[in-house]
Amino acid sequence: MEHISSLALPRFVIAGASSGSGKSTLTLALIEALHRRGYRPLPWKVGPDYIDPGHLSAAAGLACRNLDPVLMGEAGMVSSFIGHCNEACRKEPKSLAVIEGVMGLFDGRGGLSSEGSTASVAKSLSAPVIVVIDAGAAAQTAGAVALGMQQFDPDCPVAGFIANRIGSDRHFSMVRRAVEGATGLPVLGWLPKSSMPSMPERHLGLVAAWEEEGRQRLSSLLRILGDAAAEHIDLDALLAIAASASSLTPIRGESVDGIDISGSSGGKADRAVAGIGTDTPSPCIAVAMDDAFHFYYQDNLDMLESLGARIVPFSPLSASRLPDGCDGVYIGGGYPELHAERLSANRTMIESIRAASFDNMPIYAECGGLMYLCRRLFVGGKGYPMVGLFDTEIEMGNKLSALGYHKARTLRPSVIGPAGMELVGHIYRWSNMVKGPSETEWLFRLDKEGTIGFDGLSVRRSTAAYLHLHFTGVPEPARHLVAACREYRQSRSKHDEQ
Structure with missing residues (x-):
């Protein structure tokens, strides 16, 4: 654009x-x-x-x-x-x-x-x-x-x-x-x-x-x-x-909840981050897109591409494994609870994602993606084994559990950025963690109009949270994710050459 x-x-x-x-x-x-x-x-x-x-x-x-x-x-x-x-x-x-x-x-x-x-x-x-x-x-x-x-x-x-x-x-x-x-x-x-x-x-x-x-x-x-x-x-x-609408011109110099985004260019992003250049081949990010996972902001996908990534859709429901040659995984929100039995039954896909995580491939998930990457998902009292990257269980409720905008501060480094990064996101969920991490293990400290909470899990280079982010407002997570995928591609290429 x-x-x-x-x-x-x-x-x-x-x-x-x-x-x-x-x-x-x-x-x-x-x-x-x-x-x-x-x-x-x-x-x-x-x-x-x-x-x-x-x-x-x-x-x-x-x-x-x-x-x-x-x-x-x-x-x-x-x-x-x-x-x-x-x-x-x-x-x-x-x-x-x-x-x-x-x-x-x-x-x-x-x-x-x-x-x-x-x-x-x-x-x-x-x-x-x-x-x-x-x-x-x-x-x-x-x-x-x-x-x-x-x-x-x-x-x-x-x-x-x-x-x-x-x-x-x-x-x-x-x-x-x-x-x-x-x-x-x-x-x-x-x-x-x-x-x-x-x-x-x-x-x-x-x-x-x-x-x-x-x-x-x-x-x-x-x-x-x-x-x-x-x-x-x-x-x-x-x-x-x-x-009759009058002419519209851009606004210069802005912040999102006090976070300076004046350099974000309204959806564009600088490609370099953490010393990772752009002279390597474009990293491929596999994006989950099917009836279970489909909640993505179009601007987020566009920004990943503007940073040099190639987007390849895949289906956790029906594909047998991650796409060949992918360097990262993005699993958005959706309705995994409606497809829990099929997701759980697709063991080859589950093993493919687990193997990628243990190989330190960058994986980022939001809300429904978080539910999929946890150990077990309970729907109507029945538990369905999921990917198990995170040692926690999720239970679907029958009423809204959390809703609204949240300021977030990262408590430790992850695939989407360093500790101390300030973000703003949105949460809308009907599920809860039955067993969550201790306070020191959370990724985000949340602030919703003075009410403090915690969210987000991270292990190896796999990160997931209920919080939905829009990369136009604060593009750092997109920059770090693509940089991590590019770094993974570099390391994989060097390994293949040996």
């Missing part, structure tokens, strides 16, 4: 008064409808979520990227947005950015702040906001809700509304009159209450688009939503609002 100084691409944000108001449904409907009109929607998702970006990627046919100023820093977020949008625009002039918000429009970090909220992102990106109003059981009250959304933050660029769960033309007429009368802003259209299929859900959100059930439902959903948007939404008015 080239460095670009400014952005004039049409763009808009879809926001709501709360989760469940219809943001995802409306965003998918607009992506499909705009596709049919010959436009190329570029999908973006506010916040640290993994599931919605999967659906937006599938609908748009392009990788959806996250916009999270807490994880990325405002400068990193804006730079990533400008660069990728301009790159897309050079390929297709009729591109425009479609940004799905998170939670309610003004809901930010910790629930008491607008930091990281959809409103804050819209202001940072100079992107007009279209608010979806859930009017399923309202008419005149929809005007009061819309007025509050318009006036709560006068600097938030609310530009219009779309009504959701409308029962009839007459119902829409009442809602439209109430909203436009209260705000003076246009209501661009509506989506009907009836005949709207929904995506199946589970504990981390919607069923993923890459799963068979998700693919089938999404295909059907897009056809219906595209028809509804084409019939009931004024797309010309929406496009005019998108085109």
Whole structure:
């Protein structure tokens, strides 16, 4: 991705008064409808979520990227947005950015702040906001809700509304009159209450688009939503609002939770670290991608490649071993608990990963990857033997165990960096360690708004944690991981020559 100084691409944000108001449904409907009109929607998702970006990627046919100023820093977020949008625009002039918000429009970090909220992102990106109003059981009250959304933050660029769960033309007429009368802003259209299929859900959100059930439902959903948007939404008015977005320029000098990232270049990274040069062949990193593991930020994979790594996908579920010639392993989050029996039964893959770890190959895992690399995973009271790199057991619960952004400080060196490194990440888990290490053995000291905790395991050159990192904000872990993989490749090459 080239460095670009400014952005004039049409763009808009879809926001709501709360989760469940219809943001995802409306965003998918607009992506499909705009596709049919010959436009190329570029999908973006506010916040640290993994599931919605999967659906937006599938609908748009392009990788959806996250916009999270807490994880990325405002400068990193804006730079990533400008660069990728301009790159897309050079390929297709009729591109425009479609940004799905998170939670309610003004809901930010910790629930008491607008930091990281959809409103804050819209202001940072100079992107007009279209608010979806859930009017399923309202008419005149929809005007009061819309007025509050318009006036709560006068600097938030609310530009219009779309009504959701409308029962009839007459119902829409009442809602439209109430909203436009209260705000003076246009209501661009509506989506009907009836005949709207929904995506199946589970504990981390919607069923993923890459799963068979998700693919089938999404295909059907897009056809219906595209028809509804084409019939009931004024797309010309929406496009005019998108085109009204002012020019956007990068922000210089930024920090993520007090960590200086001014040299991070918003997603680019210097290749050299720890004295490891770049004159050796590109290291190959095997990335777990299947129904069990699929939670990755696209920017993270891009950064690994920008640092010189080659990404090769593999499946812990179905492959018999790690890809030949790989120099490192990256196992992201996902749903290993839904596939615990198959993962446990694939003993040749387990032995391949164990052998790689004992050979000091760099291995990095997050959340679901951590669960896979532990000794045993308990699901519904039944224990499934896993890879066993870490002498701990994980038990799936029936309720959310931890959620939110955390500052993290490394307590000892690992494959992602030295002791004393300061990071910021996000945790969202339904599982717990039945047997964890002693306090002195943890990798991270966590700080969530003054609440202290610990996370992360490391043995040899294998590292895993519940904490999800976004490399745009703090790229040091990516630099160290790629450097370690390059070093492993060098040592392997020297061994082969002997």
